[in-house]
Amino acid sequence: MRIDVQTASFDPGELLNQLHADYQGTGAVVGFVGYVRDFNDGDPVSGMWLEHYPGMTEKALADIVEQAQARWLLHEVHVLHRVGQLEPGEPIVFVGVASAHRQAAFEANTFIMDYLKTRAPFWKRESTPQGERWVDAKHSDEQALSRWQSPGESS
């Protein structure tokens, strides 16, 4: 498992190649890259500030990856999340999962992103023509978790 929380940008292609280079038994690598959009909730966005909870952030991400590793047989997982000032078009987040076969890699990647969006302590503040505003959490992100939970479970 590799967890990075950093201000620096990154090259998603390099990260994907690295995930494959580590194990010759890897038959599938699934990568997700999230980018800063130049539009949100009906307004142009000229930039974004990413705040986090140093110390807890890394632990929360590691905990999410451990949960994924308990559900699927994974060769390697890399989660990278940027913090600080970001401009439209820049990558914010990378989740890469290497496994023997594609289904585990696809599912684990989605699982990690669903939990990252609702459980990892990051907050976005975006710059719009009306000024700075904190981005509201989406109910749909919370609902997405239900696909991973058995009936009656809520965490």
Next chain:
Amino acid sequence: MIQLQFFARYRDVLGRDAEQMPWDAELRTLEDVRARLLARGEAWQVLAEQRLMCARNQELCNLSTPVVDGDEVAFFPPVTGG
């Protein structure tokens, strides 16, 4: 002492990112800690939000989670990373 931390919009509204709260035996859970803060006045009502999230010693928890002397307790709005 309880080490309190506030993040994002809550930090902006409260005008502080951290403070120490003296510990006493009546502070049994995070709900008790929050009640002390809510009693301080108007700005603090932001912590009454339904969707408030909290952490004890850097792990997500809920308001019924116990606290003890020396804990780090954080309150923050719903997270928006990714």
